[in-house]
Amino acid sequence: MTYIVKPRLHHPKLPTNALGYTHRDYEGSVSTLCAGCGHDSISAAIIQACFELSLPPHRIAKLSGIGCSSKTPTYFLGQSHGFNSVHGRMPSVLTGANLANRDLIYLGVSGDGDSASIGLGQFAHCIRRGVDMVYIVENNGVYGLTKGQFSATADKGSSAKRGAVNSDSPIDLVAMALQLGASYVARSFSGDKAQLVPLIKAAIQHKGAAFIDVVSPCVAFNNHPGSTKSFDYVRDHNEAVNQLDYMVERDAIVADYAPGTVETVMQHDGSMLRLRKLALDYDPHERISALTYLQQRQAAGEVVTGLLFVEADHGDMHGYLDTVDSPLNTLGEAELCPGPDLLERYNAAHR
Amino acid sequence: MPQPIKSVNDFVVKFANVNGSGSASANALFAKSVLRMGIPASSRNIFPSNIQGLPTWFEVRINDHDHLGRRGGVDMMVAMNPQTWEQDIAEIEPGGYLLYDATKPMPASRFRDDINVIGAPLTEICNRTYSDPRQRQLFKNIIYLGVLSALLDMDVPAIETLIGEQFRGKDSLIKPNLHALQLGRDWAIQALDCPLGLRLEPRDKVGDRIFVSGNDAAALGAVYGGATVCAWYPITPSSSLAEAFQAHCQRMRREPDSKKRRYAIIQAEDELASIGMVIGAAWNGARAFTATSGPGISLMQEFIGLAYFAEIPAVIFDIQRGSPSTGMPTRTQQADIISAAYASHGDTKHVLLFPQDPNESFTFAADALDLADRLQTPVFVMMDLDIGMNDWLVPPLKWDPARQYDRGKIMNFEDLDSGKEFGRYLDVDGDGIPYRTLPGTHPTRGAYFTRGTTKDRYARYTEEGPAYVDNMQRLLEKFETAKRIVPRPIRRDAIEQTRYGAIYFGSTAPAMEEALDLLEARGIHLDTLRVRAFPFHDDILDFITSHERIFLVEQNRDGQMRTLVTTELEVDPARLVPILHYDGTPITARFIVKAIADMLAVVTLAPLRKALP
Missing domain, CATH: 3.40.50.970 (Thiamin diphosphate (ThDP)-binding fold, Pyr/PP domains)
Incomplete structure (x- = not known):
């Protein structure tokens, strides 16, 4: 439906953010996904998160692979550069882009086929490199664009629309991200905007590899009884460990929550994450216990959502590589070319 | 027994070693010592996909006239690997020399009677001097270098200086290495009539070149x-x-x-x-x-x-x-x-x-x-x-200090802010190259979506056939532009007018240059063109059409450059005679000479054959 052009005019009283932008300034073109697709809700959450954070849209780069999920960057942040790369390889393109300019915000959007099947290797390696990014997987357990084949996150025993039963074990990207050293790991549900928007906002402010797995039911191929990624299944089995509030202010922590149920995390830039704990025995600072909890609840048939792990001062790829503060793409001859004298020394050393 | 080969500053020395035995640094030392004597030389490592134990060779071409490609054949074989003994012995030119470790006696049947055999008791000298097995292994290499230094009349101070440079910072290793060198040298001077027919004489022909x-x-x-x-x-x-x-x-x-x-x-x-x-x-x-x-x-x-x-x-x-x-x-x-x-x-x-x-x-x-x-x-x-x-x-590497990087067509903030039109795939200048913007440049202008799917001139998604064709045609125009700015081919004409030409490229160059001289000495003259880039410059088509027959020399089985030339320039493949070398070793001058001379013999004979019933 790209022939439908969104009207530019909007209501004069539309609220603006600190930059004077309205919500509309963060939108993209009209979605061509199926009506009711969970992915569109995620796009809406990204738009809201960026609007509320007052981010200049052009300072965000959005990258994706191939698939329904990877089409979505067209539908948000129309003033941002986008890159729809090849299937399963968004992580390497994003890594390269990040190497070139450390000052932009990188948003990687992928799907379960893109990240857990064809792109599992690149997913794993960009997480372990600590690329400073928000990596969102729009996870529906199915290949939509090719019409309904299983992906690698489909649960064992779940059945496809045409009746085939999946006999392979599922890949849990959240568990992998935890194991591989992601410093921010969350899971949410496309239908739960209240939980998702703060998770995206905090992930954007987080320095390092931030991963969010968003269960996003496919209305066309995976929203039927028997699917573990349908709206009904997730609603019935959602086990939220916490509810996140996100504050940019660096003021004192609001203390009107009962002790033991509020947890405050300070990010590298001074922003605060306030966690309202729903599961009292859940600690988001312990990688190992997070993995254990995740697997325990999974065994009980529950989908754990919320901020599962965060480590505020983990660092990122540029820190590990010790690159200069200025983006590499801004350096010119003066900084890059060693000049004829050093070349003469090289020549002399090879005689 | 043919005459022992006599040559000053023009021969091939090949070392046959076992991978991982520490021979590489001794062999490199040999090559560099020749260069320090002012004599042009090149070296080629022929090595296995292995870290330790398999055969490895190091071939040094020494030539006063700067023929530094592979020539073919070996004048002096330093055979230190029993695994490859037969093939190493077979490769020596008649009248050539074999240096081997004679600590263990070998039956006469393992040698050839048309080569000069020099048996040096390398292991014996080593074992007499060193007790540590690792030292025995490593210094054996330096000892044979010492033997060679006497046999070939090398400049000993030059070798000593290089040893000093090699172990700078690990100074305790310098003296033992110099000692090992002397051990080999002393043995050779005392036991043999040095130097051999193969000799090195100092020259001043390396100049400011680098290795x-x-x-x-x-x-x-x-x-x-x-x-x-x-x-x-x-x-x-x-x-x-x-x-x-x-x-x-x-x-x-x-x-x-x-x-x-x-x-x-x-x-x-x-x-x-x-x-x-x-x-x-x-x-x-x-x-x-x-x-x-x-x-x-x-x-x-x-x-x-x-x-x-x-x-x-x-x-x-x-x-x-x-x-x-x-x-x-x-x-x-x-x-x-x-x-x-x-x-x-x-x-x-x-x-x-x-x-x-x-x-x-x-x-x-x-x-x-x-x-x-x-x-x-x-x-x-x-x-x-x-x-x-x-x-x-x-030649030494050169850099023009005034050189500026060509970053191509990038629209910056000012360009965008002034309202200049931006279409990511729009050909503004008629050279097929559009303008691009970098992420983060301007708050409201210049953003676009990069995709592998087809799009229009403004980077908007479309599956319309004409838009796709328009884009693909522009990419062809861009390739035409590339033709004009890539490195041009280099032509060298023979001293006499000729109907024959040769095209070559890449690492074939030194062997080809030597082959041309050898062919010329035999009265065969070839104009040559060294291709330096694809897309092909118009000079290449001119060269092909101005010769009756072109030899296309390359290092693969299927004549891939010939295929590319034929396809892209739409020339008759019959005009291009493939000369193909692809056994994994670098092409040699002798191979090229033989292949071209044989082909020309066939060409010359062809009318005779036709005449026969």
Whole structure:
């Protein structure tokens, strides 16, 4: 439906953010996904998160692979550069882009086929490199664009629309991200905007590899009884460990929550994450216990959502590589070319 | 018994060793010592895909007249590997020399009676002097170097100086090495009539030339050319290029005060990720490259097509090796021409550069970064193992201090803010090259969506046929522009007018130059053209049409350059006679001479045969 052009005019009283932008300034073109697709809700959450954070849209780069999920960057942040790369390889393109300019915000959007099947290797390696990014997987357990084949996150025993039963074990990207050293790991549900928007906002402010797995039911191929990624299944089995509030202010922590149920995390830039704990025995600072909890609840048939792990001062790829503060793409001859004298020394050393 | 070969400063010495025995540094010392005597020389390492135990050879070509390609044949064989004894003995020229370890007596049947056999008790000397097994192993190599120094009348102070330079910082090793050298030398002087018929006489013919490998020089070219991002995956014979980039950057690319790095190097998880990172970085305005070999090029195909179609710069060093499949990973070939020229699915064509030696590898590395930015497309630097991993004697590297990087057509904030029209795939200047913007440039103008799917001139998604064709035609125009700015071929005319020509490229150059001299001495004259880039300059078609017959010399089985020339220039393949060398060793002058002379004999005889009933 790209022939439908969104009207530019909007209501004069539309609220603006600190930059004077309205919500509309963060939108993209009209979605061509199926009506009711969970992915569109995620796009809406990204738009809201960026609007509320007052981010200049052009300072965000959005990258994706191939698939329904990877089409979505067209539908948000129309003033941002986008890159729809090849299937399963968004992580390497994003890594390269990040190497070139450390000052932009990188948003990687992928799907379960893109990240857990064809792109599992690149997913794993960009997480372990600590690329400073928000990596969102729009996870529906199915290949939509090719019409309904299983992906690698489909649960064992779940059945496809045409009746085939999946006999392979599922890949849990959240568990992998935890194991591989992601410093921010969350899971949410496309239908739960209240939980998702703060998770995206905090992930954007987080320095390092931030991963969010968003269960996003496919209305066309995976929203039927028997699917573990349908709206009904997730609603019935959602086990939220916490509810996140996100504050940019660096003021004192609001203390009107009962002790033991509020947890405050300070990010590298001074922003605060306030966690309202729903599961009292859940600690988001312990990688190992997070993995254990995740697997325990999974065994009980529950989908754990919320901020599962965060480590505020983990660092990122540029820190590990010790690159200069200025983006590499801004350096010119003066900084890059060693000049004829050093070349003469090289020549002399090879005689 | 033929006459022992007599030659001053013109012969081939080959060392046959066991991999991992420490012979490499002694052999390199030999080659460098010859150069320090002012005598031109080159060396070639012929090594196995192995760390320890398999056979390895080191061949040194010494030639006063600067013929430094492989000649073919061996005048002096230093046979230190029992595993390859038979083949090593067989390779010696009649009248040539064999130096071997005579500690254990060998039956006469293991030798040839038309060569000069020099048995030196190397192990015995070693065991008498050293008790530590590792020392025995390592110093044996220096001892045979000592023997050679006497046999060939080498300049001993030059060798001693080199030993001092080699072990600088590990000074305790200098004296024992000098001692081992002396042990071998003393034995030879006392036991043999030195020097032999093969001799070295000091000259002043090396001049200011340097002795470097192509991988090292190309990596330096990438530093000088402004590359800031290198993503790679280890694969022989390209790994040393990325490693050299790392080493050069550590010395030359640190911010003076903070010591922070003005570069980023990622050893990726595979070649797909390497090229993905290069494309991501270049999309975002950094100069980026990867280094790989044939199998890596195969893995990168999909991404290369994306970069072609989405018009993103990328520089790919292809250090070609024996293929297909894993092939001969430690042997040389020029066998990726077609797979690089048309890399990826669909209608694609790519810019290829063919450096002839390490010096040109340096220059072309920097040029490739400019060309990739200017043309917004992948550029391949087609090297091979011979250029990449062997030390060549080449002119010193030069850099014009006034040189500016050509970053190509990038619209900046001011351009966009002034309201200049931006269409990512719009041909404004008539050269097929559109303008691009970098992410983050302007708050409200210049953003676009990069995709591998088809689009219109303003980067809007469309599946309309005419828009697709329009774009594909513009890409062809861009390739025409490339033809005008890539390095031109170099023509050399014979001293006499001739109907015959030869086309060659890359590491074939030194063997070809020697072959031309040898052919000329036999009265066979050839005009030559050294191809340096694809797309092909018009000079190449002119050269072909102005000769009756062209020999196309290359190092692969199928005549890939011939295929490319025939297809792209639409010339009659019958005019192009393939001369093909592809056994994994560098092509030799003798091979070229024989192949061309045989062909010409056939051509000359043809009318006679036709005359017969």
